[in-house]
Amino acid sequence: MQCLEFDALLSQAIDGSLSGEKLGSFEAHGRECRACGELLQEAEAGRSWLKSLGEIAPPPSLVTNILLRTSGVPRRARGNGLSSWLERLQEGAVAIVSPLAAAARQPRFAMSFGMAFFTLSATLSLVGVRLRDLRHLDLRPSAIRRSYYETSGRVVKYYENIRFVYEIESRVRQLKQATTPAEQQLDKQENHKGRENKSDRSGQPKQQEQRNYSQEGDQPVFAFLPDDPPVVPGATYRRLV
Amino acid sequence: MEDTHVAALLVRRCIAGDSAAWEELVERHHRRVYNICYRFAGSASDAEDLTQEVFIKIYRTLASYDVERGAFTTWLTTITRNLLVDHFRKTKQERRTDSLDAIPAEEADATPLSERIPDHAPGPEAKARSRETGEAVHEALQRLSPELRETVILRDLQDMDYRDIATVLKVPEGTVKSRINRGRAELARLLQRTYKQVI
Numbered sequence: 001m002q003c004l005e006f007d008a009l010l011s012q013a014i015d016g017s018l019s020g021e022k023l024g025s026f027e028a029h030g031r032e033c034r035a036c037g038e039l040l041q042e043a044e045a046g047r048s049w050l051k052s053l054g055e056i057a058p059p060p061s062l063v064t065n066i067l068l069r070t071s072g073v074p075r076r077a078r079g080n081g082l083s084s085w086l087e088r089l090q091e092g093a094v095a096i097v098s099p100l101a102a103a104a105r106q107p108r109f110a111m112s113f114g115m116a117f118f119t120l121s122a123t124l125s126l127v128g129v130r131l132r133d134l135r136h137l138d139l140r141p142s143a144i145r146r147s148y149y150e151t152s153g154r155v156v157k158y159y160e161n162i163r164f165v166y167e168i169e170s171r172v173r174q175l176k177q178a179t180t181p182a183e184q185q186l187d188k189q190e191n192h193k194g195r196e197n198k199s200d201r202s203g204q205p206k207q208q209e210q211r212n213y214s215q216e217g218d219q220p221v222f223a224f225l226p227d228d229p230p231v232v233p234g235a236t237y238r239r240l241v
Numbered sequence: 242m243e244d245t246h247v248a249a250l251l252v253r254r255c256i257a258g259d260s261a262a263w264e265e266l267v268e269r270h271h272r273r274v275y276n277i278c279y280r281f282a283g284s285a286s287d288a289e290d291l292t293q294e295v296f297i298k299i300y301r302t303l304a305s306y307d308v309e310r311g312a313f314t315t316w317l318t319t320i321t322r323n324l325l326v327d328h329f330r331k332t333k334q335e336r337r338t339d340s341l342d343a344i345p346a347e348e349a350d351a352t353p354l355s356e357r358i359p360d361h362a363p364g365p366e367a368k369a370r371s372r373e374t375g376e377a378v379h380e381a382l383q384r385l386s387p388e389l390r391e392t393v394i395l396r397d398l399q400d401m402d403y404r405d406i407a408t409v410l411k412v413p414e415g416t417v418k419s420r421i422n423r424g425r426a427e428l429a430r431l432l433q434r435t436y437k438q439v440i
Contacts, residue, residue: 011396011403011418014425039426042433046425049378049432050397058275059289066267066293070300073260 001029006036013040014047068094072101248313256304267296273314273399274321280394281325283383291328295321311408318401319409322391329387381431389424396421 006029012018013026030037064075074094104113124131138144251269254262274295279288298320306316382390395401395409396417407414 007422008415008418010422039422042426042429043422044425044429045433046393046427046429047397049381049428050393050425053280053375053378053382053398055272056276056279056285056288058272058292059285062275062289062292063264063267063271065289066271066296067264069293069297070267071260071263073264075264076261 001025003029003033003036006030006033007039010040010043014044064090072097244314245308245312249308252303252306252308252313263300270314270317271296274317277318277321277394277399278325280379280382280398281387281391282328283379287328291321291324295324298324312405315401315405315408318395318399318405322409325391326387377435378428378432381428381435384431385424385427389420389427392417392420393424393428397425 006026009018009022009026013023018026030040067073067075068090072094074090248266251262251266255266271292275288275292278291278295279285282288282291295317299317302320306313310316382393385393392406392410395406396403401409403414403417406417410417412420
């Protein structure tokens with residue numbers, strides 16, 4: 001027997017499906033050829049190690065999760081009927097969501113959903129968001145922490161930039177005010193006063209107005225002409241008459 | 242044969258919209274799928290996610306299952322294997338990145354598995370039954386190449402015959418046998434470093 005033939009029969013020999021003359025020549029070659037003998041020993045050992053591995057029990061919630069993600073029908077109660085509060089909660093949620101989903105699947109809603117989907121996808125493509133990138137979204141705790149720090153860093157940087165710009169603007173304004181000639185400032189003040197007077201529609205002097213406002217409400221004002229009338233502005237006089 | 246008939250009947254009922262039949266199908270096969278995923282992916286959380294993905298895919302493509310073309314378990318295993326290959330490709334880059342943060346090879350060699358696993362039992366059979374040994378074998382299994390790993394999982398853990406494995410992996414039977422031999426031998430070599438005194 002050649003080594004190639006030995007290799008081809010190795011798995012069958014280990015599984016015990018080799019017999020008769022073939023098995024005899026196989027064993028003889030295993031004893032004669034050192035490399036093939038070692039390979040046989042290693043393969044047998046490997047098989048026994050693998051067979052030592054037992055079956056792993058899947059998580060209890062696996063079937064429920066599969067059913068919820070596929071048919072949407074919750075798992076039926078089994079055995080003693082005991083189910084965890086989480087499973088009961090999930091079943092309750094499905095009971096609420098299922099009728100809504102059934103209503104949403106009606107044809108009259110199909111066009112609305114289609115339009116909404118089209119609008120959303122068009123908006124996303126215009127904005128530049130690619131759904132393909134979301135597949136590579138890294139949700140490991142370390143990656144999330146890193147994203148958080150990067151985002152907060154960007155926000156702080158943006159805030160600092162804005163503050164800097166406002167500070168510069170206020171400084172420039174102060175500088176302008178400081179360098180403006182005194183005459184122009186006076187003119188400005190006068191203009192300001194003029195605007196205030198224009199806004200006064202009564203045409204009365206301020207003092208008079210204040211006096212009138214200081215009078216008590218129950219005190220009547222009578223029209224009279226004193227013997228020695230004081231010189232008053234025409235407007236005030238007209239009002240008194 | 243009876244199983245094939247029952248599976249075919251269940252599939253027909255599922256396609257007809259029988260939710261109880263679908264639940265029965267999931268109940269029957271989820272352990273098998275979970276174990277394949279767990280032994281291949283290496284972690285319980287990945288296995289759980291992958292098992293759910295497998296059943297979602299089966300739910301969507303159940304109508305494409307042809308009873309005449311093979312057993313339902315073979316079809317199910319093929320879908321599982323394809324998803325595992327996709328998962329392996331997706332996480333390849335991640336594993337490369339993680340390996341930069343992992344313990345260097347020198348340090349890993351400095352504390353071999355044999356030192357981490359207590360050696361109390363007198364013979365290999367007793368050791369093989371222990372939980373720690375199971376973890377060591379599982380760890381060694383993860384070090385095999387994906388081709389060898391999937392083949393020995395299907396043969397030695399799922400007890401599939403060569404023809405079905407060849408169908409699932411889409412390779413000739415001779416290749417399956419060769420991979421099984423190499424996978425078993427490679428695993429033994431990895432574990433021999435751990436249990437030199439036993440083997």
